[in-house]
Amino acid sequence: MHSPELLKGTLQTIVLKVLKDHGKMYGYEITQRVKELSDGHILLTEGALYPALHKLEAEGLLSTETVSIGKRIRKYYALTSPGKVQAKERVAEFVDFIQTMGSVLQVKLN
Amino acid sequence: MHSPELLKGTLQTIVLKVLKDHGKMYGYEITQRVKELSDGHILLTEGALYPALHKLEAEGLLSTETVSIGKRIRKYYALTSPGKVQAKERVAEFVDFIQTMGSVLQVKLN
DNA sequence: GATCAATACATAAGTGATTTATGCATTAGA
DNA sequence: TCTAATGCATAAATCACTTATGTATTGATC
Numbered sequence A, B: 001m002h003s004p005e006l007l008k009g010t011l012q013t014i015v016l017k018v019l020k021d022h023g024k025m026y027g028y029e030i031t032q033r034v035k036e037l038s039d040g041h042i043l044l045t046e047g048a049l050y051p052a053l054h055k056l057e058a059e060g061l062l063s064t065e066t067v068s069i070g071k072r073i074r075k076y077y078a079l080t081s082p083g084k085v086q087a088k089e090r091v092a093e094f095v096d097f098i099q100t101m102g103s104v105l106q107v108k109l110n
Numbered sequence C: 001g002a003t004c005a006a007t008a009c010a011t012a013a014g015t016g017a018t019t020t021a022t023g024c025a026t027t028a029g030a
Numbered sequence D: 001t002c003t004a005a006t007g008c009a010t011a012a013a014t015c016a017c018t019t020a021t022g023t024a025t026t027g028a029t030c
Helices: A010-021 A027-037 A045-056 A081-105 B011-022 B027-037 B044-057 B081-105
Strands: A060-071 A074-080 B063-069 B072-079
Touching: A010 A027, A010 A045, A010 A074, A010 A081, A010 B081, A027 A045, A027 A074, A027 B081, A045 A060, A045 A074, A045 A081, A060 B027, A074 A081, A081 B011, A081 B027, A081 B081, B011 B027, B011 B044, B011 B072, B011 B081, B027 B044, B027 B072, B044 B063
Parallel strands: none
Antiparallel strands: A060 A074, B063 B072
């Protein structure tokens, strides 16, 4: 995992986009999916993820559904309609940011 | 200027790379160059820049030279040898980060 | 010749996302 | 039977950065 400094501010974008691509997921599942997609480079910590999920839910971007698997609980999160819009906007914003950084750092992204 | 959240953690990388590309520069000049390169999207604040410069200097990555222009003072910063190495590493790290994020967000950067 | 914007540095308090630490509980594997 | 993995959650601490403030010079505008 590379310097976590750069990761700041990307958590919500990641969560929203992953949920958009994979449909409803529970917290732990998100951490695993992101770990997979990033080839082990991005490891979401629970202390960051759960509060983020709660916040997105409070903002109406996510809806929840709690399911019991045996005696274990899973809390599924899914995008609401505004959540889908936000997901798109956040990704676009990120791409924009990358383009700008590319100009400043004079690097080619491909 | 887009959401400043994403900018977090990139300040040192920007400063190091800009100094690498343009040689010695003073603080205010850096803010202007970055503004230019980013087409007005990235506006470095003095409250962030000056402490960052001082920190990089304290770490031995930058050397300084104070010059008087009339009665006004300019403090020029330049990369030291370790600073040049760091500049390269930081940029590489950023490119790496972008690639990883591209995978997670499933976006093409070009 | 006064006033405002730009130039040029600097520091300190406050913010806020994230890390680190901790807690509880179930399930699978060695 | 003990450890790792699964699964949730919260609270304190950290730390980069924003916002606010301060000082001073220079150029432009009216």
